[in-house]
Amino acid sequence: MPDLLSHALLAYSLATIASWRYEWITRPYVTVAMAGAFIPDLAKGELILSDARVEQVLGVPFDWFGLHTTGAVICSILIGVLLVHSKERLRVFLLLALGAASHLIADAFLLNPTGVSYPLLWPFSRLYPPTPGLYLSTDIWPSVVLGIGALVVFGVTRYLRSTRDT
Secondary structure (H helix, E strand, O other): HHHHHHHHHHHHHHHHHHHHOOOOHHHHHHHHHHHHHHHHHHHHHHHHOOHHHHHHHHHOOHHHHHOOOOOHHHHHHHHHHOOOHHHHOOOOOOOHHHHHHHHHHHHHEOOOOOOOOOOOOOOOOOOOOEOOEOOOOOHHHHHHHHHHHHHHHHHHHHHHHHHHHH
């Protein structure tokens, strides 16, 4: 699944670069950002249970893709924040939001036949923003490019740590 790997690598790179400026962003917090990048893909639950089956069980209309919007992502982040100690909540919120936002923005650049993206800002707006159509979610090259970028970020981080420790 190159799409999921790409999101993890992007979140890793962004959180690690942020750790250069903010010392409180340690390795565990970088992992939190990477976990945040997976939040919008909760919509892939459709691969396990169909919309119709969930509707039948819950008795209300349901669409998995709703979990891939800003509103549902914010709700998911808030649930995730409740799972940590109160002293950690702000930091976890910020890093989950960083990872999830990087995912949503990266997906806004996907190639769609209609030329527009999904309703990225729902429920705040029903606007379908235009997409530049840079890649498909099945393309391998975004993972390769982001993997190289993550390696560079990793190398720079190791170098900065070694110069700081001496």
